[in-house]
Amino acid sequence: MPPKQQKQIPATAHIVDLDSSDDEDSAAGVSRSRDILVGKTSHSAKLRTKPPTTTQSASAVNSGDVVAASYGPLDSRSFWRAGAYEIGPTTSTIVQGDLEHARVHPKFLHSNATSHKWAFGAIAELLDNAVDEMCNGATFVKVDRIYNSKDNSPALLVQDDGGGMDPECMRKCMSLGYSSKKSNTTIGQYGNGFKTSTMRLGADVIVFSRATQAGRATQSVGLLSYTFLRRTRQDDVVVPMIDFDISDHWAEPIVYSSKEDWSSNLQTILEWSPFSSKDDLMLQFDDIGSHGTKIIIFNLWMNDEGVYELNFDDDDEDIRLKDEVNQGNASRTFKRALELQSHLSYRIRYSLRAYSSILYLRKFMNFRIILRGKPVEQFSIVDDLKYSKVVTYSPHVGPAPKEVTVETTIGFIKEAPALGVCGFNVYHKNRLIRPYWKVTADGSSRGHGVVGVLEANFIEPAHDKQDFERSNLFIKLEGRLKQMVTDYWKGHCHLIGHQPDGMRKNDVQKKFTTLPQVEEVSGNTGRTIIHNKSATVQPILGLEAGSHPETPQDTTSLDQICEENIQLFMRCEEYKEKQVALRQKIEELENELEETRKKSARLSSHLEIQRKQMLLTRQ
Numbered sequence: 001m002p003p004k005q006q007k008q009i010p011a012t013a014h015i016v017d018l019d020s021s022d023d024e025d026s027a028a029g030v031s032r033s034r035d036i037l038v039g040k041t042s043h044s045a046k047l048r049t050k051p052p053t054t055t056q057s058a059s060a061v062n063s064g065d066v067v068a069a070s071y072g073p074l075d076s077r078s079f080w081r082a083g084a085y086e087i088g089p090t091t092s093t094i095v096q097g098d099l100e101h102a103r104v105h106p107k108f109l110h111s112n113a114t115s116h117k118w119a120f121g122a123i124a125e126l127l128d129n130a131v132d133e134m135c136n137g138a139t140f141v142k143v144d145r146i147y148n149s150k151d152n153s154p155a156l157l158v159q160d161d162g163g164g165m166d167p168e169c170m171r172k173c174m175s176l177g178y179s180s181k182k183s184n185t186t187i188g189q190y191g192n193g194f195k196t197s198t199m200r201l202g203a204d205v206i207v208f209s210r211a212t213q214a215g216r217a218t219q220s221v222g223l224l225s226y227t228f229l230r231r232t233r234q235d236d237v238v239v240p241m242i243d244f245d246i247s248d249h250w251a252e253p254i255v256y257s258s259k260e261d262w263s264s265n266l267q268t269i270l271e272w273s274p275f276s277s278k279d280d281l282m283l284q285f286d287d288i289g290s291h292g293t294k295i296i297i298f299n300l301w302m303n304d305e306g307v308y309e310l311n312f313d314d315d316d317e318d319i320r321l322k323d324e325v326n327q328g329n330a331s332r333t334f335k336r337a338l339e340l341q342s343h344l345s346y347r348i349r350y351s352l353r354a355y356s357s358i359l360y361l362r363k364f365m366n367f368r369i370i371l372r373g374k375p376v377e378q379f380s381i382v383d384d385l386k387y388s389k390v391v392t393y394s395p396h397v398g399p400a401p402k403e404v405t406v407e408t409t410i411g412f413i414k415e416a417p418a419l420g421v422c423g424f425n426v427y428h429k430n431r432l433i434r435p436y437w438k439v440t441a442d443g444s445s446r447g448h449g450v451v452g453v454l455e456a457n458f459i460e461p462a463h464d465k466q467d468f469e470r471s472n473l474f475i476k477l478e479g480r481l482k483q484m485v486t487d488y489w490k491g492h493c494h495l496i497g498h499q500p501d502g503m504r505k506n507d508v509q510k511k512f513t514t515l516p517q518v519e520e521v522s523g524n525t526g527r528t529i530i531h532n533k534s535a536t537v538q539p540i541l542g543l544e545a546g547s548h549p550e551t552p553q554d555t556t557s558l559d560q561i562c563e564e565n566i567q568l569f570m571r572c573e574e575y576k577e578k579q580v581a582l583r584q585k586i587e588e589l590e591n592e593l594e595e596t597r598k599k600s601a602r603l604s605s606h607l608e609i610q611r612k613q614m615l616l617t618r619q
């Protein structure tokens, strides 16, 4: 760790303002964060460059006891613990005029990021931002590991060649609840993804962006640093940024208030980022081209064992989540469990390459996700289904019924019946929100191997884009999907060797031995598509019970029991994870309770003193 040194606070840093009302008319469901923290305010919409508050700079620079700042990570490197710190004395006091601006405490940056329980959910937000830039010319997004040159620690790089951000857009990108996206087709809508995702992955992020707006070419650097904010005990989210005009082929600093302020911002960036000189910073633009954005997240979070959450070492072409890989010994004893764990539905939990391969429903024409130097091959689950069919569903959306039709492709995974993977992959505006959503009851073998894919644009994703809001439409959709599985199972389970519920073997024999084999047809017709090559199971069901020492019926039951066992095991694992999360919550709540108790004790002693003073004055 570099030697400790005293910290300089920027005389002028840009204050991220929450109450930007210029996006008031944007999509419903605008930032939850803004609503909670700021509420309605009549204050004007502008994001400002806050003039230096003398209290802030003076106290920070002069009082070494208050500011214990130096470059280097926070003491707590685990994301889930990093939000628990006491708000002690701050480096600033509210001066007159400050009240007009709703403050956002840096703690909020952390708590806002907890909406991402899963680190890949956070990476997906950054991929989404690059994908949304396709309309501005983006052709790739690169995700890679780089090293922080100050301490050699790993950092995450996410870079695209989209339209980039001009100085104003960059400020808004760092603000909470601002989204420039008004189109119906973009994935981004809440104006929160960048902040929640970067802060979920690491303590600090530096952004480099180049853009051309109204004929003016600019490049900007911004630093959102939880480490800086905490170490210097800021009580507001201060984001140092510097901009350059590069229209004339050299980088001319854009000065807003004074040169000193500009230099002070640069100083803060150099002190709290992996880059030690202005030249180092400028070098970062070399591979950006004329437009694009480079995001570097550093001081990546670790898990409770002090191991980086993002694992770059187990696979040179992937980023993995160690904690998501099932390491229980029990599973190893089951061959099926191992097979299940190598299936895509399981791999997406710990392999970014697997997850990003199905993250977008439609294959890109002119865009690639390049993970650690190798393009991600997009995978279409629909192409891999057997006996697939398309089912249409028309939900009633809104009071004035709009005609919305949702097509769901449903079928068996190619490994069925060997693997009991099942569920619906539900997309929203081309982006996977809920992978392998199991709508059937646990423990039942009905629906095993049945997988569906649909794009549900009529329901709203939750803020972490990993689930949907629990609206009536969502509940109805769930019911409809349940029905879909039941119907599909009834009509097709014999094709993979199962017996429809309530049907006797002889009936099955009569019904299915004469079933014609159909050539593969287009999936859009709504007809069942039967692949000749895999339709080999009918004769099994035709056998009379007892005609063979080990009847196929027996084999099926054994398989079912085995798969149910695996499902139960997986559920057990899920519950264990939930238990850990709940324990953490309890710990947090207990801390909060303790805090409140202390506060209440302080207040009562204060009251007591006042009461005594009043008595004394009366006497």
Ligand SMILES: Nc1ncnc2c1ncn2[C@@H]1O[C@H](COP(=O)(O)OP(=O)(O)OP(=O)(O)O)[C@@H](O)[C@H]1O
Pocket: 125, 128, 129, 130, 133, 160, 162, 163, 164, 165, 169, 172, 173, 174, 178, 179, 180, 181, 187, 188, 189, 190, 191, 192, 193, 194, 195, 293
């Ligand atoms: N890679 C990028 N290239 C260009 N602009 C970007 C990029 N990333 C973010 N931005 C800008 O920053 C804004 C805020 O991004 P953020 O991800 O926080 O919100 P969003 O994408 O608008 O909505 P959501 O919260 O649903 O993701 C975007 O609206 C966009 O203007």
Ligand SMILES: [Mg+2]
Pocket: 125, 128, 129, 188, 189, 192, 193, 194
């Ligand atoms: Mg976004």
